[in-house]
Amino acid sequence: MELRDIEIFLTLAEELHFGRTAARLYVSQARVSQAISQQERRIGSPLFDRSNRRQVRLTPIGRQLRDDLRPVYAGLRESLERARMATRGITARLRVGMLPFNVHDLHPYWQAFRVRHPQWELQLRRAPYTDPFARLRDGDMDVLIAWLPVEEPDLTVGPPLFTDPRVLAVSADHELAGRSSVQLEALGDFQHATAAHMPDYWEDSYLPFRTPRGQTIERIEPITNADDLINLVSTGEIVHNFPAHVTRYWSMPHLRWLPIPDMPSLVYALVWQTEAENDLIRALAQTVHDLGTTTG
DSSP states (O other), X not given: OOHHHHHHHHHHHHHOOHHHHHHHHTSXXXXXXXXXXXXXXXXXXXXXXXXXXXXXXXXXXXHHHXXXXXXXXXXXXXXXXXXXXXXXXXXXXXXXXXXXXXXXXXXXXXXXXXXXXXXXXXXXXXXXXXXXXXXXXXXXXXXXXXXXXXXXXXXXXXXXXXXXXXXXXXXXXXXXXXXXOOOGGGGGGXXXXXXXXXXXXXXXXXXXXXXXXXXXXXXXXXXXXXXXXXXXXHTTSOOEEEEGGGGGTOOOTTEEEEEOTTXXXXXXXXXXXXXXXXHHHHHHHHHHHHHOOEEO
């Protein structure tokens, strides 16, 4: 089985949807179907149940193959990446997942780390909305930049990078759009979004479950990506609060940004799995500590 075919199989086993798999891998749906059909012919058994037109399911054989291939594929990729890095004189990679959008604003930290440690590669990626702590625990990322507080017994909170005041995003024709600011109490009059698998205390620190006077701040169904979130705001179905730096990256004519002066600023810091701490993580933490915290 070709490495690309293994990647297609494992991605489909995760997405359970041919279209999403094709989009994620930048191939056609026909290429995905062809790869899966070839694997099934070689094995002599279906790997997916295609009876549902909207979504497929793994068969028992498919689940067994997925579980067997995952560590093999991960090992192959790691070996190839180490070989590629070695040709460039790179001895290790530090993977940083970001919940905030301001990669560019934090460039001084990244530049300082790279200058201090040219033998290490720093990789910056957007962290998922859904259960980002799980990516740390699964080893998919080494460090997460997240808002505080983070009160997880297996995670270490490192130095803060920046603080940011809060703004509310509303559609251009929303009843709040003409205001110059909005109070936290007013957020109880509108629907908001949330993300799945988020600890209650952590979600409450981003958007309280109640206003200062005790009114419930209502959430609709969980959102899994930024595109869906902004679409719901722009259509007026929800309002959503953000750290203020987002206004520099999502400047859109159909959105309005209103300061929330009585909502506490968010503090973003480095977070990592305590048992996975290593020299690279400590070096990044030291770099952030040396440069200090910025204010949005």
